[in-house]
Amino acid sequence: MQNPFLKRILLVVALFWGIGAFATEKRPAGEDKEDLKTEIKEYINHHLQDSHDFNFFSTTDDNGVAHHYGFPLPVILWDNGLQVFSSSKFHHGEEVAEVNGNYYKLFHSKIYKTDAQGTIEFDESHYPTNVRPLDFSITKSVVMMLITGLLMLLLFRSLAKSYKENQGIATGAGRFFEPIVLYIRDDIAIANIGEKHYKRYMSFLLTIFFFIWFLNMFGQTPLGVNVTGNIAVTSALAIIVFFITNFTGNKTYWKHIFDPLGDGMPWYGKLIIYAILVPIEILGLFIKPFALLIRLYANMTAGHVVLMSLIGLIFIFKSWVGGPLSFGLSFAISLIELLVALLQAYIFTMLAALYFGFATHEEHEGDPELEHL
Amino acid sequence: MDKLVNDFSAGLFFWQIILFVLLILLLKKYAWGPILNAVNDREEGIKDALAAAENAKKEMQNVTADSERLLKEARAERETMLKEAREIKDKIVADAKELSKAEGDKMIAQAQAAIEGEKKAAIADIKDQVASLSLEIAEKIIKGQLSAKDKQLKLVEEMLGDIKLN
Structure with missing residues (x-):
């Protein structure tokens, strides 16, 4: 009986504490609010950047x-x-x-x-x-990358070891990660690249998925890191995808770019169309990874901005309604951001696999886009 | 766009590429490779085990079918063997009967032939004895009749008379 009562008292005291603090605020309210807004804005901007x-x-x-x-x-x-x-x-x-x-x-x-x-x-x-x-x-981002890389090494090394120690069945945290690894293999790599070539790309796809996902998740912690929302980081990842795609591209891939119509049209007909078509195809080579880098950057940055703005609202409103409302909203957005963290990692990996699929796709196999519909 | 370009940090880009490529290589060697191999082996193992179980089931069915077939065959064989034995028995009995009959017939025929021979010999012997006896009797009669001369003449005449008659 005594314990719940004590809790209630504490709760009431805690609630009124805020009012007391508000009452002792020295500066005039109007000016303070403007200052606060710019301060929050600067804080968010500062947070979004590397440090x-x-x-x-x-x-x-x-x-x-x-x-x-x-x-x-x-x-x-x-x-x-x-x-x-x-x-x-x-x-x-x-x-x-x-x-x-x-x-x-x-x-x-x-x-x-x-x-x-x-x-x-x-x-x-x-x-x-x-x-x-x-x-x-x-910088802070580099440190987080190092930590994430180390975490991944330890985590997946232990998963690899657990197979040996437990007759091919994962133990511990591996039980959680193994299905994800298998999902990436079966539903991302094999589905998009095909049985024949997928093995070459598995290391990259697995690494990039977990790397982005873990860094996105670190971004959700109060540590205040924003690695995947940094344009330099996403550019680096996209450029790696670009190089892998084009270095592993086979004859069919390049033919598709420089001779997309093939034998479907006589050469004099192609001449006019190719003047437009080939530059577009070449542009497409660069647009694909560019879309990757912008998508990840924009999604993560937007998420951080929204979340921090909502948290900032608590300090701007400083009222009984605004505070809980902002808290509720930011809580809801946090949950969505957790999903987005996974989703963006998935999308990046999925699209990278799709591009690799284009690069290794062989003519007689049919259209890869249509195959997996 | 200005902001993007201004925010771009070449150093971070550099570290990202270096660290990421290094991470891929390390993970490939120490994690992804072994993990994917282990998972692959396990999947192959499961597949093999399932196939083996299926095979064993099929073999089991085969064995059952085989044993049933063998049983049926054995039964059929026994039937035929019994039948053959019966036939052989019948044949042996029939053969024996035939053989003994033939033998008997032969023996009877031999006996008959021997009897016939004996009979003929006896008859011939009797005939000889009858002839000699008749000769002796005739001699004695003739001796008695031809003891007188008239009687001899009379006989010659009789005989000549017979010849004329003939």
């Missing part, structure tokens, strides 16, 4: 001094020779880092070369015009 230190959270104390909790990461620059130093030198973008007589400053998570005062010059569209040295830093 040179691994920050868990930051607080601002009563004197307006920011405290950051996390750890610095190594910065590796190519600027007239290799420059390696710790990102703690930037003091979270607040100070100019001086290394071997060069001055660097962080601006919107990017490193610019600057002078001792840290001047940043802007062009008309508010982009800095300072020199950006080649930045090979181990």
